[in-house]
Structures are given as structure tokens and as C-alpha cells.
Amino acid sequence: MNKPKNLMPNFFVMNPIGYIRKTGDKVIIEILSDYQDALLGLEGFSHIIVFSWFHVNDTAEKRKTLRVHPRGNRTNPLTGVFATRSPVRPNPIAISTCKILSIKKNKIQIDRIDSFDNTPVIDIKPLLHSEEPGHEFRVPDWIKKK
Amino acid sequence: MNKPKNLMPNFFVMNPIGYIRKTGDKVIIEILSDYQDALLGLEGFSHIIVFSWFHVNDTAEKRKTLRVHPRGNRTNPLTGVFATRSPVRPNPIAISTCKILSIKKNKIQIDRIDSFDNTPVIDIKPLLHSEEPGHEFRVPDWIKKK
Numbered sequence: 001m002n003k004p005k006n007l008m009p010n011f012f013v014m015n016p017i018g019y020i021r022k023t024g025d026k027v028i029i030e031i032l033s034d035y036q037d038a039l040l041g042l043e044g045f046s047h048i049i050v051f052s053w054f055h056v057n058d059t060a061e062k063r064k065t066l067r068v069h070p071r072g073n074r075t076n077p078l079t080g081v082f083a084t085r086s087p088v089r090p091n092p093i094a095i096s097t098c099k100i101l102s103i104k105k106n107k108i109q110i111d112r113i114d115s116f117d118n119t120p121v122i123d124i125k126p127l128l129h130s131e132e133p134g135h136e137f138r139v140p141d142w143i144k145k146k
Numbered sequence: 147m148n149k150p151k152n153l154m155p156n157f158f159v160m161n162p163i164g165y166i167r168k169t170g171d172k173v174i175i176e177i178l179s180d181y182q183d184a185l186l187g188l189e190g191f192s193h194i195i196v197f198s199w200f201h202v203n204d205t206a207e208k209r210k211t212l213r214v215h216p217r218g219n220r221t222n223p224l225t226g227v228f229a230t231r232s233p234v235r236p237n238p239i240a241i242s243t244c245k246i247l248s249i250k251k252n253k254i255q256i257d258r259i260d261s262f263d264n265t266p267v268i269d270i271k272p273l274l275h276s277e278e279p280g281h282e283f284r285v286p287d288w289i290k291k292k
Binding site for chain 2: 014038041079125
């Protein structure tokens with residue numbers, strides 16, 4: 001295929017903006033102090049989308065694996081990784097929708113996340129529309145303006 | 147804050163897996179041929195989440211900008227970028243939920259995407275739950291198994 005005519009890098013670099021910390025049942029996203037200012041106004045939202053890096057799957061071999069049996073179950077059909085949520089994929093990005101329990105300084109306490117302790121977090125975005133109408137859902141007024 | 151005790155890199159590298167191509171009203175995700183095998187089974191889903199890179203905002207200055215007036219409207223309150231969908235953010239990742247119109251070889255035609263022509267795509271994940279009940283929504287049988 002043709003590459004874009006403009007100059008386009010063939011890689012992009014991301015830096016962790018924080019880490020998942022798990023202590024018993026408590027789950028905290030600890031934001032690095034350099035990025036704490038980026039949390040202003042987050043308390044107006046009930047839910048966030050947490051972007052993290054499947055760091056334990058960030059190996060050259062796993063990043064080359066293009067087909068898997070979903071959920072590690074060989075009775076599931078061999079499936080391209082872009083048709084699964086497998087942690088094994090070319091760019092091992094994870095997303096999780098989480099409920100905010102509290103925000104104190106650089107620490108966001110969330111209800112739960114399916115990630116290991118110390119997983120690097122690369123971005124946080126607010127959830128703008130309820131995916132499951134019926135659960136407690138809240139956005140700030142500026143979102144509602146047309 | 148304490149860094150994790152295990153060795154943890156302070157950056158992660160991503161490679162484009164394809165590019166957005168816009169021709170008139172037609173929107174195609176052109177997957178690089180190296181990654182075409184990762185599309186197997188994607189036709190079983192009605193919708194995908196497209197992860198792309200806000201490449202025009204990938205500058206050192208914009209990546210250091212932690213607060214913005216949402217939607218570029220100065221009447222909106224100054225807000226931390228993690229509480230907005232602003233393209234200006236430490237790691238300029240974008241996500242869009244798109245409807246699949248067709249998949250032919252390495253080309254996925256989608257309904258629409260709010261991205262520039264030639265935007266690099268870094269990941270594709272299937273949409274597992276309908277965010278807007280009522281729109282046409284479909285997943286393969288292996289998803290429905292408990």
C-alpha cells in the first residue's frame with residue numbers, strides 16, 4: 001500500500017501518566033505529579049475510560065501474534081486480534097470503563113479494574129454517554145450544551 | 147511518588163497498523179498488509195472502536211498542555227485534559243466508535259470518523275456492548291457464551 005505522501009513517523013512514543021495501585025479491594029489510579037493539573041474538573045463525571053498498557057504482554061513475539069483463540073479457550077474459533085480484546089496485539093493498549101469513587105490530589109479511587117497492580121496508565125478520558133442506562137451516570141453541565 | 151519496584155520503562159512505542167483514507171463521503175481504514183491477518187472474524191461484529199493518533203497534535207508543547215477550555219470555547223470552564231476529549235493531551239490517543247459497512251481484504255469501510263485523511267490508526271477493538279440500544283448491533287456467538 002502507499003504510505004501517506006506527507007512525512008509520517010512510523011512509530012509514536014507514549015509516556016506513563018500514572019500507575020494502577022491495588023491494595024486489598026481498594027483500587028487507586030496514582031497520577032504522576034507532573035500530570036496532576038490535568039485532573040481539574042474530572043470530579044464532574046461519574047465514570048472514566050482508563051487507557052493502560054498491557055506491559056506484561058509487551059514483547060516482540062506477542063506483538064507479532066495476529067490470531068488467537070479468544071479468552072484462551074481453544075474451542076473458540078481462531079480469531080484475528082483486532083476482533084478480540086486479547087492483551088496480545090500489535091500495540092498492547094487496554095481500555096476499561098471505571099466508576100470514580102473519589103479524587104484526592106493525584107489519586108483517583110475507582111470501583112474496579114481488570115489489570116495487574118503497577119500497570120502503567122497512559123490516558124484518562126471522561127465517559128460521555130452511558131453505556132448501561134440505569135447505572136448511576138453523571139456529566140458536567142458543559143457537556144450538555146449544544 | 148514511588149515508582150514501581152520492578153523495572154518499568156518510562157516510555158512505550160507504538161507502530162501504526164493502518165491509516166484513515168477519506169475520499170468524498172467514503173471512509174476507509176486501510177490496514178497495513180503486515181497486519182491483515184488480525185482482521186479474521188471482524189465481520190461478525192457490527193461496530194468497532196478505532197484507536198488513532200492525533201498526529202497533528204503530537205508536538206512537545208501540546209503534550210505539555212494540561213488544561214484547556216473544552217471544545218475551544220472560552221465560555222466553557224478551564225478543565226484538565228483528562229476531563230475532556232481534547233486532542234491536546236500528554237499521549238494524543240483518539241477513540242471513535244464506528245459502524246462497519248464492509249470489509250474487503252485489508253480495507254474496512256466505516257460509516258464516518260471525526261479524523262483527518264491519513265490519520266494513523268494504532269488499534270482496532272470490537273464493540274462488545276451496545277452503547278446506544280436501538281441501533282443495529284451484532285456480535286459473534288463466541289461473545290455470548292458465558
